[in-house]
Amino acid sequence: MSSQDTLTLPGGPDAATAGRRTMTLNMGPQHPSTHGVLRLVLELDGERVLSAKPDIGYLHTGIEKEFEAKTYQQGVTLTDRIDYLANLSNNLCYALAVEKLLGIEVPPKAVYTRVMLTELTRISSHLVWLGTHAIDLGAMSVFLYCFREREELLRIYEMFSGQRMMTSYFRIGGLALDHPRGWRRRVAKLLDELPGKIDEYEDLLTNNRIWKIRTQGIGILPVEDMLDLGITGPMLRAAGVDYDIRKAEPYSGYDLFDFRVPTRTENDVYARYQVRIEEMRESVKIARQALEGMPDGPFTADAPKVVLPEREKMKTQMEALIYHFKIVTEGFRVPEGEVYQAIESPRGELGYYLVSDGTAKPYRVHVRGPSFGNLQALPSMIQGGLVSDVIACLGSMDFVLGDTDR
Amino acid sequence: MDIPELLQPFALASQTRFGELTVEVAPRNLVEACRVLKHDLGFERVSTITAVDRFPSSPRFEVVYHLHSVRNRQRIRIKTRVNEDAELDSVTGVWRGANWYEREVFDLFGVRFANHPDLRRIMMPDDWSGHPLRKDYPVEGYK
Numbered sequence: 097m098s099s100q101d102t103l104t105l106p107g108g109p110d111a112a113t114a115g116r117r118t119m120t121l122n123m124g125p126q127h128p129s130t131h132g133v134l135r136l137v138l139e140l141d142g143e144r145v146l147s148a149k150p151d152i153g154y155l156h157t158g159i160e161k162e163f164e165a166k167t168y169q170q171g172v173t174l175t176d177r178i179d180y181l182a183n184l185s186n187n188l189c190y191a192l193a194v195e196k197l198l199g200i201e202v203p204p205k206a207v208y209t210r211v212m213l214t215e216l217t218r219i220s221s222h223l224v225w226l227g228t229h230a231i232d233l234g235a236m237s238v239f240l241y242c243f244r245e246r247e248e249l250l251r252i253y254e255m256f257s258g259q260r261m262m263t264s265y266f267r268i269g270g271l272a273l274d275h276p277r278g279w280r281r282r283v284a285k286l287l288d289e290l291p292g293k294i295d296e297y298e299d300l301l302t303n304n305r306i307w308k309i310r311t312q313g314i315g316i317l318p319v320e321d322m323l324d325l326g327i328t329g330p331m332l333r334a335a336g337v338d339y340d341i342r343k344a345e346p347y348s349g350y351d352l353f354d355f356r357v358p359t360r361t362e363n364d365v366y367a368r369y370q371v372r373i374e375e376m377r378e379s380v381k382i383a384r385q386a387l388e389g390m391p392d393g394p395f396t397a398d399a400p401k402v403v404l405p406e407r408e409k410m411k412t413q414m415e416a417l418i419y420h421f422k423i424v425t426e427g428f429r430v431p432e433g434e435v436y437q438a439i440e441s442p443r444g445e446l447g448y449y450l451v452s453d454g455t456a457k458p459y460r461v462h463v464r465g466p467s468f469g470n471l472q473a474l475p476s477m478i479q480g481g482l483v484s485d486v487i488a489c490l491g492s493m494d495f496v497l498g499d500t501d502r
Numbered sequence: 503m504d505i506p507e508l509l510q511p512f513a514l515a516s517q518t519r520f521g522e523l524t525v526e527v528a529p530r531n532l533v534e535a536c537r538v539l540k541h542d543l544g545f546e547r548v549s550t551i552t553a554v555d556r557f558p559s560s561p562r563f564e565v566v567y568h569l570h571s572v573r574n575r576q577r578i579r580i581k582t583r584v585n586e587d588a589e590l591d592s593v594t595g596v597w598r599g600a601n602w603y604e605r606e607v608f609d610l611f612g613v614r615f616a617n618h619p620d621l622r623r624i625m626m627p628d629d630w631s632g633h634p635l636r637k638d639y640p641v642e643g644y645k
Contacts, residue, residue, distance in 0.1 A: 156625040160610075161634055165641045196520055323547045323572060326599030339572050435520050436568055436579065438549070449568065451554055464550035464568070472602045501625060 118146060123486070125154050131228055132497030134471075136486070143482050148475045152468075155501040163461035167427030168194050169268055171458065176262040178463055179499035181224050184217040184253070185441040187266035190461075192347055193437035193448040194268045197430050200399045204391040206270040207349040212283070212386035213256065213265065214348075215379040219290070220249040221442035221494075222372050226297060229369070229491035233310045238300050245293050248286055255279060269403040270396030283387055290380045298373060311366040315489040317477050319363070325476060326469030329444025330375065331493065334360045334367035341440040348439075353382050365492040372494075402428045427456035441466055443494055463502055467495035508538050524579040529590055532582050536567070536596045545569040545578065548593070551603035553611045557637040561585045563613050567593070584613060592618040610635040 123136040133154035139146040159178060163171050175186040188210055195202065202210075227242035250260040255276045257265035265272050301307045317327075319335045332339060340357040342350040358374030360367035396403045404423055405416035422428075432454040438447040444466030451460040470493050478486045505516045505525060512535040515526045527535045539545045549568040556562055561583040569578050584590050592615040593600045604615045605624040612633035615621055623630065632639055 153623075153625040153627075158634060161639075161641060320546075321598075324598050326547060326549075326597075337572060344575050433519060434524075436522060436549075436577070438577075445549065445570075447550060447568070449550065449552060449566070460552075460554045462550065462552040462566075468602065469550075469599065472599060 116141060121483075125151075131490075131495070134495075134497055134500075136474075138483070138486070140483065143484075145478050145481055145483060145486060148478050148486070150471055150474055152471065152497070152500050155497045157498075157502065159502045160461055160463060163458050165457065167456050168430060168458060169423075169427060171461065172267055173262070173264050176264055177498065178502055179441065179443070179446070179465065179467070179496050180261060181221045181496050182217050182442050182446075182499075183261060183263050184213050184265065185221075185439060185446060187264060188214050188348060189437055189439045189441070189446050189448050191266045191268050192439070193435050193450045194430065195397075196435050196437060197433055197450060197452055198268070198399070198402060198428075199431075200269060200397045200402060202270045202397045203394050204349075205393050205395050206397070208386045208390050209271055209275070209395070210266055210348050211350065211353065212383045212390075213253070215383040215386070216249055216252065216283075218379045218442045219376050219383075220246050222376050223249070225372065225442075225491075225494040226369075229494075230301065230307075232487050232491045233307065235301065235304070235307060238297060241293070241296055241300070245286075245290065252279070252282060252286065255282065267396075267403075269399050270394075274395050280387065280390075283383070287380055287384050287387065291377065294373060294376055294380075301369070302373075308366065310484075310488055311369060311492075312362075312364055314365045314481070314485050315368075315477050315492055316363050317473065321476060322473065325473035327444070327473050328466055328469060329440070329442075330371045331368055331444070331470060333358065334371045335363040336361040341438055341445060345438065347437070353385050355382050365488045368492045429454060429456050430458075438464070443467055443496070443499070444470060465499035465502060467493075467497070467499040471495050471500055506543050508542050509535065512538070522577065522579060524581060526581045526583075529582050529584050529588065532580075533591045533593055533596065535580065536593045539569055539578070539580070540596050544571045544574050545576070546571060546573065548597040548600050548603065549577070551593075551600055551607060553607045553613055553635075555611060555635065555637045561588075563611060565590060565607060565613060586612065589614045589616045591616050594618055609633070612636065 119140045121138040121140055123138055125133040125135040135151040137149040159174050162174055172187060172190060175190045176183040178186050223242040223246045227239035230238035253263050254260045257263040257272060319337060322332055322335055336359055338357055338359050343357055355378045358371050360371050400419050405420050409416040410420050430452040432452055434451045436447055436449045438445050446466055447464035449462040450458055453459040478489050505513060509525060512527045512531045513525050514528055517524050547570050549570040551567050554564040556564060563584050565582050567580040590613060592604055602624060604618055607613050608615060608621055609623040609625050610633055
């Protein structure tokens, strides 16, 4: 670079008239704090962020297209891969949407199991968030504590479904398998330990001066802007909006459980941290209620045209064999119609919009991923702040790029 | 939920199934109806915007808006039908959050939005040809 004059200044006419040079910085797509592949084009004036443009789509896998080529039950396996940190929430939302169209109700045992495991999913998702968020802000050890408990949670998912992450455990019409042997002791032990473990994380962070300085008063966005831009979930609750779909539009029997919706009013990164920590404690309570009240009985709905028959019946009853053959070869038909099912995933409003044309494959499945809506508000949140606060804001959003790009 | 009175003049058709209200409006009334929905009926956020390709019928696309009122705990689905060559007015002027959703519909379906501040592809690479979620786009294969 021989002469300064020949350089074109990025940042447009404003920067030129001010006589200052701005810098365009590509953060990502391989930046560790983006937790996946997100590219942020930052326009900087020194340490200050003038504007930011998120560039997404690096993880676009065409899942919505793929749904249209699979039968309804096969589609369950795709839902795991959308938000890979909250796979069971996705399984649940999709299953609920299809069940609504089919008009079938799952038995109490399936309902309780679904609630218990979805709440454990909320805990494991929040643990990954807390660990990585703390690492981004320089607190290395929290990560190790969080992943210790997450490991046990993954083992529990494996116990139930045979898979640690891609569980596909909630099927249309109930569960994939009956409860495994010894699950009750295993889950009870974890639920007994968890409150103490959450205290441990809080010991490390809640009154930590560095943590507070990095997070308090950072990332504030007015509530009207948040709603306008599409933010949902813990971020909205940290801004004082008492909205949780589990309470507002109860699904999957959440009205049977007693729990609180934690809210804060500070609306900063620290408040979001506090809300999520409280949510983990509430989730432990819900999971314990589900564990203690777990009913006996069948784990799939009484819907022979949808749910595969038991092995024994298949060998002795003609009808069961016919249904088995039909379900396996062509799937089941879903009546024509459309439905939008929303649930409270660990990240916010997760919605499945399902359109059926009466055949065995969905005509259209649209996934309203919470990360997509949340990430859209990022530029407004970090504008005018410092580069180091970008990391704190990114962390506080808790997005998953698989969920954003689908 | 019944169709709100203020929305009556815009509604071409409406139905309630599974407790969900769907109202169809004409493309030219869309923005006007959305303003009423936001400012008078309290739907302060757009939950999601997507489209359904009804190929080969005409108009080809149903653009579907899921709106949500946190205050009133209400949801509503607004639908409008457009053809491939038509331009639909953008609702980004009503809800800023519509921006990325409309970009996604443009990218994956090829529905164009008028008055959109930044209508670029969002999922697919910029030099991609075709719109993957159209029904005449193959699920697999090589270019």
